[in-house]
Amino acid sequence: MPSPSHCAALATADIGLPFLYRHRVKRIALVLALLSACRTSAPTPTPAASDGPPLSERRWAPVAVKGAPSARHENAFVESGGKFYLVGGRRVQPVDIYDPTTGEWTAGAVAPLPIHHFQAVSPPGDHRIWVIGALTGDYPDEPPIPQIHVYDTRTNTWSTAGDIPEARRRGAAGLAYHKGKFYLAGGLTEGHSGGFVPWLDSYDPITQTWTALPDAPRPRDHFQLGVVGDRLVLAGGRTSSARTNEVMSLTIAEVDVYDIATGTFSSLPASGNLPTLRAGTSTVVLNDQLLVLGGESTAQQPAHNEVEALNLQTGRWTSLAPLAEGRHGTGAVVWKGQIFTAAGSANRGGGPELQSLEAFRNR
Secondary structure, three states, rough: OOHHHHHHHHHHOOHOOOOOOOOOOOHHHHHHHHHHHHHHHOOOOOOOOOOOEEEEEEEEEOOOOEEOOOOEOOOEEEEEEEEEEEEEEEEEEEEEEEOOOOOOOEEEEEEEOOOEEOOOOOOOOOOOOEEEOOOOOOOOOOOEEEEEEEEEOOOOOOEEEEEHHHOOOOOEEEEEOOOOEEEEOEEEEEEEEEEEEEOEEEEOOOOEEEEEEEOOOOOOOEEEOOOOOOOOEOOOOOOOOOOHHOOOOOOOOEEEEEEEEOEEEEEOHHOOOOOOOEEEEEEEEEEEEEEEEEOOOOEEEEEOOOOEEEEEEOOOEEEEOOOOOEOOOOEEEHHHHHOEEEOOOOOOOOOOOOOEEEEEOOO
């Protein structure tokens, strides 16, 4: 039986007409036999790991926990090393840590300043949580935080990891990590007063290099960035403008997609617009679908509990089971094929702030 290396060599060998003329018939027969053996002996591709039952068969339910985190909103919620971390929020807040294996909350280090309106990311295999593109200070003129802040989950310490270019600083932006680079999209340069931008930047943490990429088709803030394959998906959000008395009303229906390989933006047709217009949403990707959770809008006083999933291949949205408790201004994590979300605000605006944890699981 041929070895895998022999099969690979045969697969790329040139056995065209020149070969036929130079070699005898028996040699040709041997090569053809080897190729046939390679086809029959090649290992069957391993199916992709299942992310559990279809999303339509799942429901949200509260999770019973030991202890409780600090109530907060406009925070991040991120998984790192199998634990979940509530980071930031209005006011100076400790990092609260949830261990899904024990069901217990514990408190970590206090943040060095008020950090709010951001999407934190912990890259695969990294033990650090990165905060890039956040606001600080009080409503409505909250300035962008100029530095990259990093929380180390191993040492339970905060540090800075460089500056954001002065001309590209903003908060309430979407942040994602893909193949060694961070991507920062949209955001506000003047807090809720305004300054919404369509910017997209990449940041290489190894070389500490920032690159300005093409602008999105439209500005947006108060949304979260998702990665599906090699594409960045911008869904939900608004253009906040307290200066014109339009803080929540200018929600965005259109979905913009950035192809990392080609470096170009496109927008889904109108049929792919976000069904429930809202901002302050959480975004995760599960089963190759982008899920938009919760949010706030002028349509209702309670925070939204809608959960809608986008199939990027078809450009169609599906409504899933609603959150057990409507919330906005937080994040969500995927862990072992399940989705968890915690904290946030139960009404549009500033409160009441929540401490609850819920999960998207089987019925």
